[in-house]
Amino acid sequence: MNIAPQADMPSDPVASEGVVAAGAYVDGRRVANIAIEEASSWRSKPGHVVWIGLHEPDMTILTSVQQQFQLHDLAIEDANNAHQRPKIEQYGDGLFIVARTAQLIGDSIAFGETHLFVGEGYLVTVRHGASTSYAPVRARCESCPRALARGEDYILYAILDFIVDNYSPVLETIQEEVEAMEEQVLASAMTRAQIERLYLLRRDLLRLRNAVGPLVEVCRRLEHDNLPMIRPTMQPLFRDVTDHVRTVQEQIDSLREVLAFAFEASLLVGQAQETAVSKKLASWLAIIAVPTAIAGIYGMNFKHMPELEWEYGYFAIIGLILIVCAGLFWRFRRAGWL
Template sequence: MLQRADGAGGARAGAGPIVKPGVVAARVYSGGRWITDTTVERAGEWAQKPGHVVWIGLYEPTAELLRTIQQEFQLHDLAIEDASRGHQRPKIEQYGDTLFIVARTAQMVDGRIAFGETHVFLGHGYLISVRHGPSTSYAAVRDRAEACPGAFARGENYILYAILDFIVDNYMPVIEMIEDEVDALEERVVNSLLTGNEVERLYQLRRDLLRLRNAVVPLVDVCRRLEHSEVMPIEAALQPLFRDVTDHVRRVQEAIDAQREVLAFTYEASVMAGQAEQTAVSRRLAAWAAILAVPTAVAGIYGMNFKFMPELEWEYGYHATILVIVTACATLYWRFKRNGWL
């Protein structure tokens, strides 16, 4: 039976309705229009009817549900194994008449990038999307596509484009949030030293951006192969759409690289500022040590227990000694101050 997810909303961690594992939606389309819902057990029949397209959305499906899907659409064992395990690198593979595509999704959760996965099975007359982990629901994609029957009438290839475009577009809000934080840290390092927590945050952001880059870059090859129909024939009118997604992916990659460079500069600037501060403190300590060495040396000499010492019994010996100490210390202070050590 078709299991409806409450609200069919996104699986955004910590926000929005919680999506239950299983079938989120299973719909049949003809001529770009939604004609009916279906069950997984009957989806294969609908997909075989000329002019019909079945779109099934799954969220963290069970092994039993995936086996049912496999039997209905004759999916390859290796693809089903990958879709059940998750933690796959973005890729595109062809198994007979079916394409298996893996894409990584990303969103900000509690100041960190949370990664999810979307696995797509694409064949003649059907598309099956499988989501794992934190991921925005594709209900918005479905709603937009259903609102444009003319475009949606292009079939399962257009659905694939809409999903990939949605995934790539959702990278930008993540990058923009990181960019705002990076700009704040960059401004901080110019005006003052970063705290230990802020330096740790720099490391976190750089690590998250590297993971995001690893998720984004392979999509360039996926879209390129789709654009040039290297894996299966794509309608000529749809190839520019996949080219557009490729351009978006490249812009995302450039934005990630730019932010990583800014973070590297911010960290280096923080290190140099810290070293400069340490050098200034060391200079001040050395200057004061040199100044204090004068009275220490004089006091040490005249503190020795010798009977015959110069000026020991002179009436003005004490005053002369103090004058010498003050003069020497004042001279050293003036020199250090002029050289910027104090």
Template sequence: MTNSLKLVSAQPKATPGVVASAAYTGGRRVAEIPIEAAGEWSRKPGHVVWIGLHEPGLDLLRQVQKEFGLHDLAIEDALKAHQRPKLEQYGEALFIVARTAQMLNGRIAFGETHLFVGHGYVVSVRHGASTTYTPVRERCEAAPKALSEGEDFILYAVLDFIVDNYMPVIETIQAEVEDIEDSVLSANPTRDQMNRIYQLRRDLLRLRNAAVPLVEVCRRLEQPGLPGVDASMYPHFRDVSDHIRRVQEEIESLREVLAFAFETSLMTGQAQQTEITRKLAAWAAILAVPTAVAGIYGMNFDILPELHWKYGYPFVLLMIAIVCGWLYWRFRQKQWL
């Protein structure tokens, strides 16, 4: 009893890589705990330990592994980013990888969140571009009845937060795509616009590859038999799956619009080249008349019908002007000029 009181009253020292570390019972926070005491708290009946880490080093992960008995392979994956979204079961513990996304400097920046879930504990490990999960913790603490569900509710809350953060990214891209579509239809596309269309399509493909595998993760979380996941939470994970499918539909829609804009820009460019070719051909035809006449006069003939005629030179110039004017008028009628 004395040891417990000491743990509750003592504030853990700040540890690099540790964002938050707390113990909960009945949906309410009862203590800020150090990592070295997390295992003991998680084994207390009715208690859940929730630890948040940000880009931890190997020593910190080994300490967490010691407290909860985590698998070596899961620790190895959590140390290195660039994992595909997945769910792995190691004995009575789950290891989940999810990809996060946010807009930075006009591009989608991706990060990762690794989740260790077992009886009495949840450990989240963030890598790369990712917003803090402090709002998730605050929201859960504001609803103690829901938080009292335990580690599976915390898992749901984190996954739901990750998926919900995809939508601001999509909305930002959607606004830009609408501007690009309007500019492509109203004016000739520039090289920068073409490059931007390509970048957005590539980023959306990466976002789809990050989001869609979470459908399979949630589907597995809905299956009976997974440790720490109660049947009452199945509808919540199904709701997350629905959100992911909506994200997927939005991504596919935006990619189609960008593909249309890209094709339109190509067709516009081709039409512009055709228009230029027509104009050049028309002017070449017009200039061919004085060129031909001048070529005839340049031949070395002593006797030409109009050579010694007083009005021969003005007459030829007049005929050139009449023929060129008539060609110009015809080309304007055919909209070549």
């Protein structure tokens, strides 16, 4: 294999806003850090693969990339507008793939996008929004030249696997909060702040599920369809990514169900507490009604009331009130109302 002299050792990285990394590889080893304008010439060399990473590039950089790899106008337009749903599209001999990324920033999930262009001798990633740098992916691939030597489809697999793996820390953090919330909900009714937090968690999980769900179809097509640049030997790896995505889906559904049960349990606890309070109030009102009724009767200004002339009438009425109130208290206490 003929390699140009300047490719013996990687040159200094190209400093350009929006360009994170751009390298040329031969047999899984980086032989040069290149400029975007050089990508086409490096790609055309036998056995060379160009891997370019972009972060929120402007249209000038995207146009330059398009010219180097003859990318479709619609794909470039989509890559410039970071509001796409996960999908895979074929333009000639190249693939355009969109995947959603997620990060937990503060108390909420922030979403981003990664657009991937894959073709013979090149792979370009375009990151928008909340997204972890793919520098660890590049470092891991470069540390294993045998794996990286498989070509563009292996790089595609490594990036998609990295995206899916990064869903797990988000779900683990949310799961810890959900478990803590679940323990508290049976102890007492949820406060307004807790209910608002529960709603936000369910909303974020729904958005995460909508971001993850279409990725199953993307990986399924990479696994089963006869797409250009995807060799049959790589399909088992994409099958593994598909399994991971489905596992993430199941975790999201499980967490949403737990939050729904927690909210329902909180409502039941609140209703039970309200019922208990109502029973107590009704019991005490019934007890208080006895002296109130008797006092009301004897507080009327009638002249002829036989009990008013009885020597022990006062003591008898007080005793009657105490006996009736004590009887009611015992009855309500036995019934569990007090």
